[in-house]
Amino acid sequence: MTGNNAATSKETGRRILGELMGEDYLVKKDKARNNFNAALQDYSEEVCFGRIWAREGLDRKQRSMINIAMLTALNRPAQLAHxxxxxxxxxxxxxxxxxxxxxxxxxxxxxxxxxxxxxxxDVLRSHGHLD
Structure with a gap:
């Protein structure tokens, strides 16, 4: 993959991540960025969101439903909350x-x-969807 394609995927991924999680999430993510985790953050933005979430084969709702099921199976509560x-x-x-x-x-x-x-x-209650 050329540098321009990687940069485009990263920009697309960052845009999608912001649309999904909100600008506050991106601000927190950027504040947590350091030399140790930078490569992982870039991978997440470029590959996960910039290449896979950007594909047309499934809509975002379907991808979210699949992720909830997979993260439940993997017992990954922090990622599940997001x-x-x-x-x-x-x-x-x-x-x-x-x-x-x-x-x-x-x-x-x-x-x-x-x-x-x-x-x-916890997430649903914090967003006013549960009593």
Whole structure:
């Protein structure tokens, strides 16, 4: 891949990341950037968001739904919280998020789903979607 294509992918990724997570997320991400994590941040922006999220094969809502299920299976609560926020931005409803997590309970087990429900509840409550 040429430098221009990599730069374009990184710019596209940063734009998509901002649309999904908001400008505040980008500000926090930039403040946390250092010599140790810079390569990982660049990889995330360029490859994850600039190449994969930018593809046309699935819409953003579908990608969010898949990510919630995968992050539940992998038991990655910090990333799950970010992707529940992104899923709401992408049009997922509370009921859809609940169904994704119930489906994951069957295939990933109750401990993973229980943690995912806890994380999702915290995010949904903080955004005023739950009492």
């Amino acid at each position: 992707h529940v926020e992104g899923a709401m931005t992408n049009g997922c409803t509370v009921a859809e998020i609940q169904e994704i997590l119930l489906q994951a309970a069957v295939y990933c087990g109750l401990p993973a789903a229980g943690e995912a429900f806890r994380v999702a509840e």
